[in-house]
Amino acid sequence: MASGLVVAVVGVTGAVGQTTLKILEERKFPVRELRAFASARSVGKTVTFKGDAVRVEQVGPEAFKGVEIAFFSAGSSQSKEYAPQAVRAGAVVVDKSNAFRMDPEVPLVVPEVNPHAVRGHRGILACPNCTTIVTVMPLKPLHEAGRLRRVVATSYQAVSGAGVNGVEELRSQTLAWARGEAITPRFFPHQIAFNVVPHVDKFADNGYTGEELKLVNEVRKILELPGLPISPTTVRVPVFTAHSVAVNAETEVKVSRARAREAFAGFPGLKLWDEPGENRYPMPVVVEGQDDCYVGRIREDLSLSNGLNFWVVGDQLRKGAALNGIQIAELLIR
Amino acid sequence: MASGLVVAVVGVTGAVGQTTLKILEERKFPVRELRAFASARSVGKTVTFKGDAVRVEQVGPEAFKGVEIAFFSAGSSQSKEYAPQAVRAGAVVVDKSNAFRMDPEVPLVVPEVNPHAVRGHRGILACPNCTTIVTVMPLKPLHEAGRLRRVVATSYQAVSGAGVNGVEELRSQTLAWARGEAITPRFFPHQIAFNVVPHVDKFADNGYTGEELKLVNEVRKILELPGLPISPTTVRVPVFTAHSVAVNAETEVKVSRARAREAFAGFPGLKLWDEPGENRYPMPVVVEGQDDCYVGRIREDLSLSNGLNFWVVGDQLRKGAALNGIQIAELLIR
Numbered sequence: 102m103a104s105g106l107v108v109a110v111v112g113v114t115g116a117v118g119q120t121t122l123k124i125l126e127e128r129k130f131p132v133r134e135l136r137a138f139a140s141a142r143s144v145g146k147t148v149t150f151k152g153d154a155v156r157v158e159q160v161g162p163e164a165f166k167g168v169e170i171a172f173f174s175a176g177s178s179q180s181k182e183y184a185p186q187a188v189r190a191g192a193v194v195v196d197k198s199n200a201f202r203m204d205p206e207v208p209l210v211v212p213e214v215n216p217h218a219v220r221g222h223r224g225i226l227a228c229p230n231c232t233t234i235v236t237v238m239p240l241k242p243l244h245e246a247g248r249l250r251r252v253v254a255t256s257y258q259a260v261s262g263a264g265v266n267g268v269e270e271l272r273s274q275t276l277a278w279a280r281g282e283a284i285t286p287r288f289f290p291h292q293i294a295f296n297v298v299p300h301v302d303k304f305a306d307n308g309y310t311g312e313e314l315k316l317v318n319e320v321r322k323i324l325e326l327p328g329l330p331i332s333p334t335t336v337r338v339p340v341f342t343a344h345s346v347a348v349n350a351e352t353e354v355k356v357s358r359a360r361a362r363e364a365f366a367g368f369p370g371l372k373l374w375d376e377p378g379e380n381r382y383p384m385p386v387v388v389e390g391q392d393d394c395y396v397g398r399i400r401e402d403l404s405l406s407n408g409l410n411f412w413v414v415g416d417q418l419r420k421g422a423a424l425n426g427i428q429i430a431e432l433l434i435r
Numbered sequence: 436m437a438s439g440l441v442v443a444v445v446g447v448t449g450a451v452g453q454t455t456l457k458i459l460e461e462r463k464f465p466v467r468e469l470r471a472f473a474s475a476r477s478v479g480k481t482v483t484f485k486g487d488a489v490r491v492e493q494v495g496p497e498a499f500k501g502v503e504i505a506f507f508s509a510g511s512s513q514s515k516e517y518a519p520q521a522v523r524a525g526a527v528v529v530d531k532s533n534a535f536r537m538d539p540e541v542p543l544v545v546p547e548v549n550p551h552a553v554r555g556h557r558g559i560l561a562c563p564n565c566t567t568i569v570t571v572m573p574l575k576p577l578h579e580a581g582r583l584r585r586v587v588a589t590s591y592q593a594v595s596g597a598g599v600n601g602v603e604e605l606r607s608q609t610l611a612w613a614r615g616e617a618i619t620p621r622f623f624p625h626q627i628a629f630n631v632v633p634h635v636d637k638f639a640d641n642g643y644t645g646e647e648l649k650l651v652n653e654v655r656k657i658l659e660l661p662g663l664p665i666s667p668t669t670v671r672v673p674v675f676t677a678h679s680v681a682v683n684a685e686t687e688v689k690v691s692r693a694r695a696r697e698a699f700a701g702f703p704g705l706k707l708w709d710e711p712g713e714n715r716y717p718m719p720v721v722v723e724g725q726d727d728c729y730v731g732r733i734r735e736d737l738s739l740s741n742g743l744n745f746w747v748v749g750d751q752l753r754k755g756a757a758l759n760g761i762q763i764a765e766l767l768i769r
Contacts, residue, residue, distance in 0.1 A: 251738050255589040255681045257631045257670065271629075279613035290714040295605075295674050297591045298718055299681070299732050299746045304711040308692065308734040317737060330738030334681040334746070336591065339673050340629050347589045347633070347668040349683075358642065377638040380624040384632055398633050400642040403651060404585055404664030412633045412668065 105133030109168040112175030113137040116265050120423035165190035188224035195426045202227040212428040213370040214241045219432050231421030233319040236346050238394045242364040247352030251330040257338045257345040298337040343385035344417040355407045365396045383414035439467030443502040446509030447471040450598050454757035499524035522558035529760045536561040543656050546762040547704040548575045553766050565755030567653040570680050572728045576698040581686030585664040591672045591679040596751050632671040677719035678751040689741045699730045717748035
């Protein structure tokens, strides 16, 4: 262990891959050798890790020989194809995609919430969707304080949740506006600059999006509350980084504002940011680049005796993705 | 009547005042003479109405002589001071401010929802807050279809809801970003470009904002359901015009998706825009400049047997303010 591990990052040129490299450095994750993987069109490029240029390799059947831990953030189809190969080559895979999250044999882990779930993994551990992670972080201490009965979650999601193409789309549309030019949607289904789009991921027959159904299913699995009633609405907003979620939660036992503040403040990875009189509440511009999820706007529900409203914001590239993956790996090597 | 009315617009240089002039023209409101009022610093300017330049006058004790209908959109303190003077001078006042909305002697009117409320007015009629109007439009037909039991409303509010200063702030911050310059908040408490700010209006002791409490109190008054449980969260987003609201509603009687679509489609002033398979759902860029409120993303609640989720967007300068005021006046002269 002292000499470190051979670590692979698959999807290294993407938004989450790049953030993974940064956080591996920041947290001094014990990397003996870094292997950088991406699709064919990135081969030949280099990425920087601890000041060194690392050549990007193509993923493939023989690629994972010698790899001990592999962080996958290259999308579901890549994970489905290559994660089992990495496991057969002897690696443990921490997968950021949707490929294995709901597989009953794959742990779905937010280390502050359900660290025990890593036990008994069979080579693959899944990292939840970004919106799930940001939402479940405050739900866990609230559940411990009052037992959750129902949750209504409404999101405000940053474009980088859709990757570098999302960032480029907001950037180029905004610059077009600044030049007085027409805006043409290319990546998102509609204009995202100066607009809000209630459509993240594909629509299911019941009218919900994949993003909304992921939120329901993943929160239930992580909290081990398979019947928890959750009503989701997910919306893309013209913000570069950090997802915000407005949460209305009903509990079995009343949780006062004071008790909720205490419970949130005492939970690792959550930061209480709730001084409305000083205009202090969580916002993307405050939380971007931070590891903690910030929670504020804590209000007892006006419409229910056992209800609570709050507002949580998390950097979805960090806690919502790369950081959470690395924290899972840290649990494994501890 | 045939020769028209003497109409005053107070706050004529503001975002709502300008939209009021435009809609008075569009709807051929019977204006015999237009009087344009604003604060001292705008006196001497002119505004354009039906192609003519109209000189801006200062409001004052003698200003309303001869005025028959006065549209006020100059803010609460102006309304409190001058609306009673206008009434004493013989005018009927349609007030867009917060000054009189909760006065039990003042009707609070959304013409499609509670037209009967205009009867028995004593000279002043109040127009609800913009977010209230957009939210209450679909709630009315849903209440008729299934009797409302509880509402959770979460907003995405455009900067022009805060007037021309809000528009200028988003514009100038975005242009600064495009030039690579730092962004300095001047009007809103925090950066609004590429950010979302869960703070509209002042905070009350219970942690709710004035905007959130207005939504609760005004929806109850308009629907004549004084005890209706409503849980509000209001948020400013970097959109120029049109407010969006995610609504989760619980009803006494189950309202299916099909029944809700029918109820919304049949309600005047609402437009059903709900074909997710064709990427058709309401958004600010679709609704800006439209009179109707657009409703879509209609989904039966996954967490309640009698719950419904939907998403409504309205141009808050038109239906959320100027248009609604003019519709109130049209009810009066009908």
